[in-house]
Amino acid sequence: MxxxxxxxxxxxxxxxxxxxxxxxxxxxxxAYDQYRKSAARRGYDSIWRKARQGYLSKHPFCVSCMKEGRRVPATVVDHIKPHKGDKKLFWDSSNWQSQCASCHSRKTAKEDGGFGNRTSNLRM
Structure with missing residues (x-):
């Protein structure tokens, strides 16, 4: 088909x-991914996965959906301000927010120029 x-x-x-x-x-x-480092090289390793899980257990609902009055389980820990490789900003939990996959994809596409949007730099 x-x-x-x-x-x-x-x-x-x-x-x-x-x-x-x-x-x-x-x-x-x-190809966007042609210039992008692997997830592990960007810091999303086993240490991150453990921190992510701990954060999601304390903040289980998508903040974007909650603003619209919906309680949707979060599956992603988003960096509010893109860290772009800055390890201090990457690990600053005040820069984290819980999001569902749909809201995170929408936010990331807007920031990175996806879905037909233009961006001036690639997120590495």
């Missing part, structure tokens, strides 16, 4: 495609 055709993710491009970008714009886009 093939995916349905959808407009290209390039703003203003009407070309229909089954992937994110049409052939013309796919070539213009360097």
């Amino acid at each position: 093939q995916r349905p055709l959808k407009p290209c993710n390039e703003p203003g491009c009407p070309t229909l495609t089954r992937e994110g970008y049409c052939e013309q714009h796919k070539r213009d886009k360097p």
